[in-house]
Structures are given as structure tokens and as C-alpha cells.
Amino acid sequence: MASAQTVVKIDPGKSGSRIERDIFGQFAEHLGTGIYGGIWVGRDSKIPNVRGIRSDVVAALHAIHVPNVRWPGGCFADEYHWRNGIGPAAKRTVTVNSNWGGVPEPSTFGTEEYMDFLQQIGSEAFISVNIGSGSPEEAADWLEYMTTTQPTSLEKQRAANGHPAPYKVHLLGLGNENWGCGGAMSPEHYVEQMKLFSHFVRNTNPAQKGGEQMKRIAVGWDSNSKDYTDAVMKAWAEKTGDWDIDAVSLHNYVLDGWPPHLPATGFGEADYAKAIKEAYGMDDKIVHQTAIMDRYDPQKKVALSVDEWGIWLAPTAGSNPGFLQQQNSLRDAILAAVTLNIFMRHADRVRMANIAQMVNVLQAMVLTDGPKMVLTPTYHIYKMYVPFQDATFVPISYDSGTYRYGDKSMPRLDAVAARDSSGQLWLSVTNVDPDKPADLVLDVSGKAIRSADGQLLTADRVDAVNSFAAPDNVKPRPFSAQRQGDRLRLTMPPKSVAVLALRP
Numbered sequence: 001m002a003s004a005q006t007v008v009k010i011d012p013g014k015s016g017s018r019i020e021r022d023i024f025g026q027f028a029e030h031l032g033t034g035i036y037g038g039i040w041v042g043r044d045s046k047i048p049n050v051r052g053i054r055s056d057v058v059a060a061l062h063a064i065h066v067p068n069v070r071w072p073g074g075c076f077a078d079e080y081h082w083r084n085g086i087g088p089a090a091k092r093t094v095t096v097n098s099n100w101g102g103v104p105e106p107s108t109f110g111t112e113e114y115m116d117f118l119q120q121i122g123s124e125a126f127i128s129v130n131i132g133s134g135s136p137e138e139a140a141d142w143l144e145y146m147t148t149t150q151p152t153s154l155e156k157q158r159a160a161n162g163h164p165a166p167y168k169v170h171l172l173g174l175g176n177e178n179w180g181c182g183g184a185m186s187p188e189h190y191v192e193q194m195k196l197f198s199h200f201v202r203n204t205n206p207a208q209k210g211g212e213q214m215k216r217i218a219v220g221w222d223s224n225s226k227d228y229t230d231a232v233m234k235a236w237a238e239k240t241g242d243w244d245i246d247a248v249s250l251h252n253y254v255l256d257g258w259p260p261h262l263p264a265t266g267f268g269e270a271d272y273a274k275a276i277k278e279a280y281g282m283d284d285k286i287v288h289q290t291a292i293m294d295r296y297d298p299q300k301k302v303a304l305s306v307d308e309w310g311i312w313l314a315p316t317a318g319s320n321p322g323f324l325q326q327q328n329s330l331r332d333a334i335l336a337a338v339t340l341n342i343f344m345r346h347a348d349r350v351r352m353a354n355i356a357q358m359v360n361v362l363q364a365m366v367l368t369d370g371p372k373m374v375l376t377p378t379y380h381i382y383k384m385y386v387p388f389q390d391a392t393f394v395p396i397s398y399d400s401g402t403y404r405y406g407d408k409s410m411p412r413l414d415a416v417a418a419r420d421s422s423g424q425l426w427l428s429v430t431n432v433d434p435d436k437p438a439d440l441v442l443d444v445s446g447k448a449i450r451s452a453d454g455q456l457l458t459a460d461r462v463d464a465v466n467s468f469a470a471p472d473n474v475k476p477r478p479f480s481a482q483r484q485g486d487r488l489r490l491t492m493p494p495k496s497v498a499v500l501a502l503r504p
Contacts, residue, residue, distance in 0.1 A: 005489070006438060008398040010417045010502070011445040012425055016393030017347035019418055021067040022171070023340070024382060024389055025126065025354040027308060029074035030109075031100040031361050032323025038359035038368050039117060040109040047371045052108075053117050056373045057359060060366050061121040064382045065389060068170055070126040070307055070354045071114050075099040075181035077173070078132025082142045085110020086161055099181060101322030111146065115167050124170035126307075126354070129201060131175030131193050132183040136200040143169065147205040166205045171352070173217045173307065174198060177251065179228055182219070187231035194218050195235065198243035217305045217352070220248035221289050229292045237296035247303040247352055250289050254278045254335060255312040264313040264327040265463055269434060272331050272462045273405035275311060276432050279335040280410050282309070283342045290349050305352035306343065310363035311335055312356075324361050328466075330459045330474050330495060332363055333377035337430045337497040340385060341416045347393055367468075374466050377474040380457050384476060384499040387426045391418035394425065398440075403433040413438055413492075425502040427452065431492040434462050440490040442481060444502060451503045452481035452488050458496035 028034055041047045041054045048055040072080045076099055084093035085107040092107040118125055127146075129139040145154040146167040158164070174194050178185045185193070203214040218236075221229040232248055254275050256262045262271055289304055311332050312324075319325040336355070343350045355378070356362045365379040393416070400411035414430040425447075431438045442452060456479035464474050479498050481488040492498060 004439070005441050006399055006401065006413065007441050007443050008396065008415060008427075008429070009443045009445065010425070010427065011395045012419060013446050014395045015419070016395060019344050019347045019388050019391050019393055020351040021065070021389035022352040023343045023347070023350065024066070024385065025068040025070065025307070025352060026061075026066050026358040026365070027070040027074070027354040027356045028358045029361065030072050030076045030080070030097060030105060031074065031357070032320065032325055033368070034357055034359050034361040035109050036106070038366070040113060042108070050120060051116055052113065053120060054368070057366055057368065058117075058120045060373070060375060060379070061123075061358070064365070064379065065386050066121055066123040067389065068124045068126040068354070069118060069358065070128060070171075070173065073099075073128055073176055074308075075176065077128035077176045078130050078134070078178070078182040080130055081134065081138065082111060082145075086112065086145075086157070100324070101320045103320075111142075112161055112163060115163070125168060126171035126173065127169055128173035128176050129197060131178055131197055132181075136196045139197055139201045143172075143201050143203055147203045147208070149204070149206060166207075168205055168208060168212075169203055169214050171215050171217060172201065172203070173249070174245070175219050178219050187228045190219060190228065191231050191235045194232065194245070195241070195243045198245060199241065215246035216244065217247040217249055217307065218245045220250055221292070229289055233293055233296040233302070236302060245302065247305040248289075248293065249305045249307050250285065251308040252282060252285055252306065253308070253310060253312040253356070260312045261314045262311070264316065265329065265465060267331075267463050269405055269462070272434060273403075273408040275331060275335060276338065277408045277410050279311075279338050282339050286342065286346050286350060290346070293349065300349055303351035304346075304349045306350060307352060307354040308356045309339060309353060310356040312362055326362060328364060328367070328376035328378050329462065330377050330457075330464045331462045333381045333457060333474070334430060334432055334495060334497060336363070336378045336381045337428065338414050338432065340381070341414050341428065341430070344388060344393060344416050344418070369468060372468045374468050374471045376466060377457065380474070380476050381497060384455050384457065384497070385428065387420055387424070387499070387501070388416075388418050388428070391420045391426065393418050401438070426499065427502055428497070428499045429490070429492055430497045431494060434495040436494055438492040440492060441484070442488040442490060442502070448504055449488060449502045452490065452500040453479070453503075454498060454500035455479055456493070456496055456498045458493050462495050
């Protein structure tokens with residue numbers, strides 16, 4: 001039986017921060033089958049494709065309105081040399097992907113293919129430049145190649161490669177995890193490198209002026225290097241010369257030790273509770289990072305970019321462990337909802353985020369196997385959350401209650417509300433308790449709400465997955481609140497996520 005009713009109070013007369021659509025960004029690294037087989041199949045493939053990019057994956061990603069795709073990494077980015085991936089396919093340089101599996105990297109998916117992929121899914125570019133093994137000159141040349149309209153040698157080379165018009169580069173990552181796989185740099189050394197790259201790497205696309213200007217993201221804090229953010233923000237606050245940044249990154253994964261060994265399938269409530277508890281810990285990490293940034297930037301001019309996050313599980317049995325292949329369950333969808341809600345509550349500082357990763361790697365949206373494709377439970381969360389892109393946060397209050405399992409305790413309910421550009425009010429509610437329903441009453445201050453309807457994602461088990469044999473095992477279904485007198489009542493099943501439009 002459900003417990004006593006919980007009143008969810010929403011005040012649409014008040015507004016919080018804008019929920020930037022870039023919070024719902026994706027990540028595609030040259031890792032395992034994330035690119036090759038997942039996105040790129042080649043022009044001669046029997047798998048339906050447009051210019052080598054598989055059409056089923058494009059259609060799926062287009063439907064979730066992907067705002068940006070971080071590429072080419074990740075750790076791969078700080079060993080990536082962009083000239084290897086341009087020009088005729090037969091002349092491209094084949095290297096070894098030393099970070100991920102030690103397999104050949106054919107470079108057949110390069111700048112042109114990435115930009116074509118973005119155009120097909122309706123997304124924007126988030127390029128990570130190579131600070132680890134590259135140079136400011138190499139990165140500056142790459143941006144000139146992509147963005148210049150002047151008749152330079154690089155502009156002519158781009159035109160010869162099939163794209164006379166300049167590309168837009170929305171976001172620029174100044175390195176990746178340079179405290180680790182990006183070169184094991186001290187914070188001080190990274191800051192000096194970051195300033196060089198920020199100064200010399202220019203976007204000259206004339207269409208990118210004012211609000212369309214490219215944003216630069218510096219490497220920041222993770223659990224192993226708490227002093228990176230402080231060093232970067234101190235340099236920003238004291239900066240002299242012509243360089244700047246617009247954001248500092250935070251990377252965080254839900255994992256249980258190293259190497260990751262939480263199971264992706266066949267797990268019970270103990271592993272479920274452990275993962276969800278750690279997901280809630282994202283809030284503490286954002287609070288900690290924000291406190292550092294606030295010391296130097298109380299006006300919050302510099303954004304926090306959580307451009308790698310997700311759950312990192314034990315690899316699928318029989319797969320190359322360096323490919324980071326894992327299944328995706330209802331637990332992972334609930335974890336995604338909780339994390340996205342945290343980002344939205346911190347939308348005054350968190351203005352960019354990228355789940356790891358888009359296809360076939362870690363907490364993916366889509367899994368492929370040859371011509372087969374399946375949508376994951378996490379994909380469905382992203383599709384349900386589309387109305388929150390560029391919406392305005394609306395204050396909400398409720399008694400979250402407590403879900404306990406063993407020595408783990410955490411909020412039982414997690415909810416956010418927002419108003420989209422048309423004025424439509426939206427509510428997302430997650431019940432993380434895997435056993436007990438939650439009985440809610442919606443109280444919208446100063447506004448009569450006649451109905452609340454949308455979609456619900458749940459399943460019979462927390463470890464339920466979608467497979468190629470059973471692709472609709474975890475799938476949203478229509479869901480509505482019930483009228484009870486002059487109020488709306490909502491009964492959230494155990495282990496579920498709902499997104500509802502509140503209509504007057």
C-alpha cells in the first residue's frame with residue numbers, strides 16, 4: 001500500500017534559472033564500437049546509411065534533440081591529430097588506439113564525417129583539442145581549417161575535401177583530464193598550456209558573433225585532483241592578456257572501485273541502492289566545485305560543464321574490456337533522471353553536461369550489433385526530458401521521504417518543475433524506492449490545473465533491460481494524474497520516472 005499522501009507544491013509565479021539545452025549533451029569517443037559500427041558503417045555498407053553514417057542511429061538521436069556532441073574524446077582526444085582524419089579515405093593515417101583496446105584507428109571518421117553526423121542529427125559541435133600530445137599551432141590550424149572564410153591554404157583544403165562553407169564550432173574543450181590520461185600535468189603546468197591554447201586557437205566563422213560565439217571549456221576538478229579548478233579559476237580572475245574561458249569541467253562516474261565491477265545485469269537491490277546513493281552524490285560534488293568557483297566568480301560568469309558523467313559498470317562478458325561495453329537497465333535510467341534533476345537545480349552554474357557515452361559505450365543511448373539497434377532505458381529518459389531543454393526552472397517543494405536499504409539511505413522522491421518557452425508547465429517525478437509506490441497530491445500555487453498527463457517509465461525489475469530480442473521491455477507508457485475533488489492525485493509506482501504536462 002502507498003504511504004500517506006505527499007503534497008508537491010509548485011509556484012509557477014516564481015522563476016529560477018534557465019535550463020540550458022546543453023545540459024542534455026552527448027559524448028562520442030573513438031572507443032570500442034562507439035564510432036565504428038555504432039555511428040559509422042561506411043558508404044558501401046548494407047546497413048542503411050547516408051554517406052556512411054547509419055540511418056537508424058541518426059533517426060533515434062534526432063528524436064531526442066541532442067544539443068551538442070563532445071568529440072573525439074575523452075582520453076583519445078589528447079592523442080588525436082586531426083590531419084590524420086581528413087582527405088580521401090584511402091590516404092588517411094592508420095594509428096593504434098593505445099587508450100582503448102590497443103586496436104587500429106583507421107581515421108575514416110574524421111572532421112568531415114563528424115560534422116556531417118551533427119548535421120544529420122540536428123546537433124552542434126563540441127570539439128576537444130589535443131593539449132596532451134599536440135601543440136597550440138596544431139589546434140589553431142584545426143580551428144582555421146574548420147571556421148575560416150578567408151582564402152587561406154587550409155580553407156582551400158577544406159573546400160577540396162567537400163565543404164567550401166565554414167563549419168560552426170559551438171564548444172571547444174581545452175584538453176581532457178590533463179591531470180591523468182591527458183599528460184599527468186600539474187595544475188600550474190596545465191594552466192600555462194591552457195592559456196596558450198585559449199589565446200592562439202581562434203574561431204573566425206563570421207556567423208559566430210555575439211550570442212553565437214564559441215565557448216571555451218577548461219579542464220577542472222575530479223575526485224583525484226581537487227586543486228585543478230582552483231588553479232584555473234585563480235588564473236581566470238587574475239588574467240592579463242588576450243585569453244579567456246567560459247566554463248570549467250567536472251568529470252564524475254558512478255562506479256564501485258577500480259576496475260569497475262558493479263554488474264550491468266542480474267543484480268539485486270544492494271547494488272541498485274549503492275548506485276543510486278552514489279548518483280545523489282553528484283549534488284555534493286557540484287556544491288563543492290561551485291564553492292571554489294564562487295570565490296573567484298561570484299557573478300557566475302564561468303559555467304560548470306559536467307562533460308563526462310554516467311555509470312561505469314563491469315564490461316559485458318566476452319567483450320574486449322577496453323571497449324567499455326555494458327548493458328543499460330532501468331536502474332541506469334533512474335540514475336540518469338536523478339542526475340539530470342540535480343543539474344537543473346544547479347542551472348545557475350551548471351550550463352553544460354555530456355553523458356558518457358552516446359552509442360555502445362558505458363551509459364549509452366543506443367546499442368547496435370551489426371544491422372540491429374535497440375534503444376536503452378536511458379534513451380527514453382532523454383526523450384521524456386526534451387521539454388526541459390531551454391525551459392525556466394520553477395520552484396518546487398515536497399517531503400522527499402527516505403528510501404533505505406542496509407546502511408544506505410537517500411531521498412525517496414526526486415522532482416523538478418519548469419516552464420517552457422510557450423508557458424507550458426512541466427513536472428518530472430522519480431520514485432527511487434524499488435518496492436513502494438508514492439502517493440502524491442499536486443498543489444500549483446495561484447493556478448487551477450485541470451490535468452497532468454505525460455509518460456511513465458518503469459519495469460517489473462530494477463535490472464530490466466532492452467535487448468535485441470526484446471527491445472520494448474523497458475519503454476514509456478501514457479500516464480496521468482487522477483482528479484480527487486479539486487486536487488490532482490498522482491500515484492508513482494515503485495522504481496519509476498514520470499514527466500507530465502500540467503494543463504489549466
